Amino acid sequence: xxxxxxxxxxxxxxxxxxxxxxxxxxxxxxxxxxxxxxxxxxxxxxxxxxxxxxxxxxxxxxxxxxxxxxxxxxxxxxxxxxxxxxxxxxxxxxxxxxxxxxxxxxxxxxxxxxxxxxxxxxxxxxxxxxxxxxxxxxxxxxxxxxxxxxxxxxxxxxxxxxxxxxxxxxxxxxxxxxxxxxxxxxxxxxxxxxxxxxxxxxxxxxxxxxxx
Amino acid sequence: xxxxxxxxxxxxxxxxxxxxxxxxxxxxxxxxxxxxxxxxxxxxxxxxxxxxxxxxxxxxxxxxxxxxxxxxxxxxxxxxxxxxxxxxxxxxxxxxxxxxxxxxxxxxxxxxxxxxxxxxxxxxxxxxxxxxxxxxxxxxxxxxxxxxxxxxxxxxxxxxxxxxxxxxxxxxxxxxxxxxxxxxxxxxxxxxxxxxxxxxxxxxxxxxxxxx
Numbered sequence: 001x002x003x004x005x006x007x008x009x010x011x012x013x014x015x016x017x018x019x020x021x022x023x024x025x026x027x028x029x030x031x032x033x034x035x036x037x038x039x040x041x042x043x044x045x046x047x048x049x050x051x052x053x054x055x056x057x058x059x060x061x062x063x064x065x066x067x068x069x070x071x072x073x074x075x076x077x078x079x080x081x082x083x084x085x086x087x088x089x090x091x092x093x094x095x096x097x098x099x100x101x102x103x104x105x106x107x108x109x110x111x112x113x114x115x116x117x118x119x120x121x122x123x124x125x126x127x128x129x130x131x132x133x134x135x136x137x138x139x140x141x142x143x144x145x146x147x148x149x150x151x152x153x154x155x156x157x158x159x160x161x162x163x164x165x166x167x168x169x170x171x172x173x174x175x176x177x178x179x180x181x182x183x184x185x186x187x188x189x190x191x192x193x194x195x196x197x198x199x200x201x202x203x204x205x206x207x208x209x210x211x212x
Numbered sequence: 213x214x215x216x217x218x219x220x221x222x223x224x225x226x227x228x229x230x231x232x233x234x235x236x237x238x239x240x241x242x243x244x245x246x247x248x249x250x251x252x253x254x255x256x257x258x259x260x261x262x263x264x265x266x267x268x269x270x271x272x273x274x275x276x277x278x279x280x281x282x283x284x285x286x287x288x289x290x291x292x293x294x295x296x297x298x299x300x301x302x303x304x305x306x307x308x309x310x311x312x313x314x315x316x317x318x319x320x321x322x323x324x325x326x327x328x329x330x331x332x333x334x335x336x337x338x339x340x341x342x343x344x345x346x347x348x349x350x351x352x353x354x355x356x357x358x359x360x361x362x363x364x365x366x367x368x369x370x371x372x373x374x375x376x377x378x379x380x381x382x383x384x385x386x387x388x389x390x391x392x393x394x395x396x397x398x399x400x401x402x403x404x405x406x407x408x409x410x411x412x413x414x415x416x417x418x419x420x421x422x423x424x
Contacts, residue, residue: 042244049247056254057235060283063261071286075332075408085284097329101319112316117411119264119281142322183329210281212266212409 069208070122070171070199072189074115077181079171079189081202088202091195092180096187101136104145111136113186115211120165122207125200129162129172130155136186159193161200165209171199236419238274246273246422253419256305257283260415267415270349270396272296273422277396279409289406292354293397301392302418306343311410312336335404343416346391351407353400394418 068088071080074095081089096115103109131154138145146152159173174180174190191199235257236250253269260267261283269278270291277289296302312335317328337353398406 046242046244046247049244049251050241053235053239053241053247053251053254056251056258057233059258060235060254060261061233063258064283069284073287075405082284098314098316099319099329100316101321118266121264139321140319183331208264208282210266210284210286212279212281212286 065208067204067207068202069210070203072115072209072211074117074183074211077183079191079195079199081199089195089198091191091199093195094174094176094180094185094190095183096185097183101140103135104139111186115185115187115189116167116169117211120169120209120211122163122203122205122209123166124162124164125203125205126162126164128155128160129158129170131157134168159191159196161196163200163203171209172196236271236273243422249273249420249422252303253417256417260305260417265415266411267417268410269417269419270394271419272302273419277398277406287405287409289398289402289409291396291398295395297393299420301345301347302394302420304345304417306345306347306416306418308341308410308412308414308416309344310340310342311412312339312341312407332401332404332408335407337400337403339403339407341410348391348393349416350393350395351403352395352397353403354397 066084068081068083071082072078072093072095073080077093077095079089079091079093080087097113099113101111101113103111132149133152133154135145157175158170162170162172164170169187169189171189171191173193173196176184176190177192180190180192235254239250240246257267257269257280261280264282266279266281266286269280271278272291272294275291275294277291278285279287279289314330315334316330337351339351341349341351343349
């Protein structure tokens with residue numbers, strides 16, 4: 001019985017291999033060698049091109065992230081966590097307002113409240129973060145910038161977690177959940193508590209963040 | 213043991229299994245010109261995807277604008293129509309030098325009330341992008357979406373553009389030869405979305421369609 005099964009599989013295997021083998025058409029009777037020559041060259045050139053195309057396609061795939069990555073769509077205020085192109089988490093976010101604020105003093109310096117676009121990495125993961133209010137937070141409210149650093153600390157406004165991605169930008173929670181889905185932030189990316197927890201669990205230090 | 217070996221062989225021999233990745237699924241692998249073009253684009257794209265940045269692939273063959281990073285499709289924008297005066301100028305990697313200006317709202321310190329942010333709806337629908345090496349991309353909204361008055365305005369603008377291009381060709385003998393022109397017709401929403409996605413210096417690579 002075993003030998004019959006083995007023979008049957010061998011037949012199937014040979015059939016598949018024969019079907020996959022490149023087909024060759026017999027030369028048409030009456031055609032000269034001069035006419036056939038360019039065809040053979042063209043076929044060879046095509047095969048070379050096909051091989052190059054496949055190699056480059058593979059190279060491109062190898063550059064794609066093989067770990068989960070965070071994707072932020074600032075136009076539609078959405079944050080996704082994706083793995084191998086599949087959406088693992090889909091969240092409504094708030095991103096930069098694009099507004100401007102004059103820096104105090106002379107000159108034309110301004111703060112521009114955009115969420116930066118491009119590719120970044122999660123650089124830090126923090127639990128129970130405290131917001132250290134930057135200068136603009138005071139200037140925006142018409143207050144003097146404090147000289148004492150302790151006066152800048154404001155706990156409890158960033159949610160339970162924060163993921164830093166450089167230059168003071170974070171993915172964090174918010175008290176203003178009614179503003180999720182809108183461009184209202186100073187550049188950070190806000191999420192609701194549940195989504196923030198999900199992102200915190202899925203992301204590691206080094207997880208890519210792609211923002212467009 | 214033999215049974216397992218045959219099963220293993222069958223796994224690799226079965227058609228479709230372990231299929232290699234394809235960068236352009238629409239590509240006809242028997243069309244030498246099309247493969248050549250796809251390979252050229254892939255060579256450029258592999259360079260762009262190797263860096264931590266977002267870039268744009270304008271695929272005229274499939275009429276799609278891809279916002280990409282690391283070879284991953286971040287966002288797709290359909291093209292309704294396109295037209296170009298030259299195929300040669302569309303080759304290579306182009307860096308965006310001029311994009312439509314964004315009117316940003318200024319925050320009044322201490323004003324208290326929520327500041328009106330900018331959003332995709334604030335983006336223009338009709339604009340010109342310039343690149344280095346010399347290339348101009350004109351984005352126009354689809355006339356079908358406009359009402360009669362807007363439609364007439366659109367047509368007169370299109371006529372004026374054509375006249376200017378023609379005049380440039382006839383009289384200067386320089387401008388059109390040095391700079392390629394590509395016109396993209398998008399829906400109004402997609403034109404705004406594309407304008408939003410563009411950042412200064414973003415790299416653009418164009419896959420040209422076969423001669424029509």
